[in-house]
Amino acid sequence: MCRGGRSMTLFFTGRLGNSTESSLLLECDSTVKDAILKHLKVYKIRRKVCIAPCPELAIWALLPVDKNSSSGKPEVTANKDNIVLERDPRTELMGWRLIVSHEVNPKDIIASAQVGDAEEYHRHRYKIGLPEGVSDLPPGVALPLESNLVYMNGISFSKGCYIGQELTARTHHTGVVRKRLMPVCLSTPVDGLKEGVALQTNSGKPAGKYRAGKGELGLSLIRLAHAKEPLALKASGDDNTVTLQASMPEWWPKEAK
Template sequence: MYNSRLVGVVAAAAHRTVCRSSLSSAAGVAGTAGLFCTRTDPERHGRPMHSCPAPDTQFMCYSLTHRALLRLQGEDSAAFLQGLVTNDMELLTGESRRGAIYTHMLSVQGRTLFDLILYRLKESEDGQFSVLVECDRTVTDSLQKHLKVYKIRRKVSILPCADLSPWAVLPLEGGEGREAAGPKLSAPDRVLLWEEDPRTVAMGWRLVAPTQLNPVELISESRQGDIEDYHRHRYTIGLPEGVQDLPPGVALPLESNLAYMRGISFTKGCYIGQELTARTHHTGVIRKRLMPVRLSAPIRDPEGLAIVTEAGKLAGKHRAGSGSLGLALIRLAHANEQLVLQAPGDATPTLQASVPEWWPKDGKLE
């Protein structure tokens, strides 16, 4: 998926990746310990960061209040979703029977509408397949309407799950990541789902449980973390999530690294928005990508501001972030240059893009 210019970006950025020192080299998982020590951080406008966890803490649990869950059930559920999502539902229903997959739903023009994690649920007593859909909470109603437009006479029921909550579990720096044994649940029967995050090992695990349950009760050597630290972790490693990072009807899936997040199949049958996406893939030309960036100084409301080279040539656009960390759509031809954010007023913060460690180095998925 890399074009020839990106090869140079990878080599140039290998020693310059943002917060590379905070990544866990043992497991290939971006560590989050650096986010939790008590100190004053200018990136958080003088507010103290999260206090240091207890010495025996190995995992941080984050309540994903910005995410919501829907349940699709019925004999036509898998076939129904197969025509709507970019990934292959056979990964959930076929021989591999994965517990979770990442995917997007696209508009007819091939732009992202919803970024989703699909979880396979146990079959009901009557053998019906059902799937849990995790989405951005702000688009829950839009997603239900979108599904109902294409449902027609399909035997599928679409139900909100207000009684369930999604959680993320991340290892601390210095702890073992997913390549070693993960955290153990003391009472696994109390949770509905416990799966590896399907996007990258750098995002740890996903857990779905009744709303009244806190997984800290079930995972030894864990504590609950601040959701802001979860988002800062995502921006550090360059992983988009939700409508701010992937604005509906605007973001293009391959520019948003959907293939790198294992969220698309190029061999499945037709689905809505496939034509443009498949054509882009087969031409092998992707001139822009969503990349992690670091500002020389945090500024207020950088979202949507233009990014230029020192010579004034347009190099991209800032998408979203937290403090000095963020995501930006960067032209790969300029990804290894010193860049400038065109901020209002006299502020002219510089900006540095980096290549995430979890990206495939040869530009292809394993």
């Protein structure tokens, strides 16, 4: 969802196995749930549409153990009619997304599942350079093309007009994207880095801004002209300089590399 050409939030859409064709399930960052509900209701006009949260549902990410295990769909042994199990549309490296009742444990319906925690999930995302949520994609700040949403099946150039469509389409077709959100590896783990910390090259040239991360892994908006150079930042309240290196995600199309 965009406003004025900038991202508001990242949505996943789907339907539960036993739902009617007139219902649609939207998944978004829980921290902006109330704001999104309010925004959607503005466009309901006089239509008989019910927009409401679903606290009874839980979302699980089924991450691949390795690259070779990301292709096959996990075998569901129970509850087949009351789940959503679809490949993550962003990249095969993110595996599958499972939506079930809040009381259901994935291990009870997928024999091969091993339950991890949110920390593992986010570190996996940052390692492969995939943004998600308001920390990585600040509402009203992140531009869709700079955030690589076109590589994540997140932008349509054929669905017709939408808010911000003209700016996004024009930039895409001219091919001029000078900055991109890229995975970075810091020389030492740094916690509490604020969004927007400036990055510099060894010669002191501005190279981009840090966005978000976990420990030594993170995402930064990098000027492509300096993407292959060693970069550095200064942690807030610390005079020590932390070096970092950006990398090109393997799930990007070849022409982008």
